[in-house]
Ligand code: ATP
């Protein structure tokens with residue numbers, strides 16, 4: 001017996017309609033926001049994530065699935081979606097297409113984490129990325145897109161936002177942070193000691209209780225923003241206010257990845273405990289340049305589909321029922337079974353969900369099975385039916401029957417009479 005790898009999940013056939021529902025909602029939101037789908041490979045050269053996500057992050061430092069391929073290249077399964085999209089953007093010269101370039105993706109992502117509820121080693125993200133605009137309107141639009149996606153799914157999550165400034169204000173802030181953390185450093189975790197040297201901002205994101213406690217009184221980045229970043233943040237907040245979108249400013253949101261600048265945000269659900277962040281995003285104005293492209297602003301978010309499904313299931317969200325056969329056609333012997341086969345084939349050609357027997361069951365057993373499937377109509381083809389050129393269509397919900405010629409079944413079913 002070979003089991004599923006640790007930290008991964010199967011989606012069974014009787015559950016997949018939930019995934020399709022969430023993915024359809026993602027596609028529908030993307031459609032009205034004029035975002036177009038982009039698909040990038042599941043694996044990339046490791047260097048992309050080292051440079052794009054940042055070597056001081058947990059994702060790159062501890063969580064990547066990295067291996068050498070048979071040609072001796074270092075390959076990594078994508079731990080997130082943005083770096084690949086940025087790479088393809090640069091590689092395909094999309095900077096010369098009309099701006100902004102608005103994209104979305106639905107992708108698996110891989111992180112070697114300690115598996116727990118809402119934290120897997122393979123998980124899935126719906127993400128959007130908008131390239132080319134530095135306007136606060138775009139920040140607001142991205143936040144709205146995330147909010148309407150969650151609303152569509154009936155997921156209640158609070159919005160927390162922050163600004164982590166640009167290179168200029170951040171280097172000032174990092175100095176301020178170092179001054180603050182220096183006297184506490186002895187009591188902090190090993191990772192924070194490294195962060196202190198390489199990227200003090202990350203210390204605000206530590207999950208260790210003691211480090212968290214110390215970080216609580218650290219100076220706030222929102223008090224240290226340069227004039228432009230401060231104005232930008234104010235603008236974004238005004239736009240959210242203008243649309244009545246509620247949020248709180250949380251100065252501890254720094255996001256797990258290094259490429260963020262200015263606006264960062266998370267949607268957090270209180271329904272699923274520690275892994276409550278269902279969607280995270282922000283601006284990453286430095287990423288394209290850092291990956292060798294021109295200097296070009298960008299912003300996006302990624303929502304974790306597994307976490308959304310957990311919230312939806314915990315709150316009894318409504319999932320539209322999976323499709324059921326509209327008609328089950330039963331046959332009795334070789335000749336009538338073959339007729340059932342051809343009637344079903346014709347209906348399927350026209351888009352009707354039609355089912356027939358595959359198990360050589362008796363008529364009685366077929367009807368029982370049709371009932372289990374939830375077929376709306378059932379037709380039994382016997383010798384008489386063959387001779388008459390038609391069937392009795394039985395409506396399973398009210399028991400009514402109607403004689404219908406073989407050639408009229410489609411019209412009858414689609415009229416719903
Ligand atoms: P966390 O702080 O929970 O580890 P993160 O900051 O690492 O999250 P992001 O890189 O921003 O997460 O990814 C965006 C979203 O993807 C998260 O908000 C979450 O919903 C989902 N996600 C991230 N890691 C996992 C995982 N290991 N398993 C399931 N979903 C995940």
Ligand code: MG
Nearest residue numbers: 058059111256
């Ligand atoms: Mg993480």
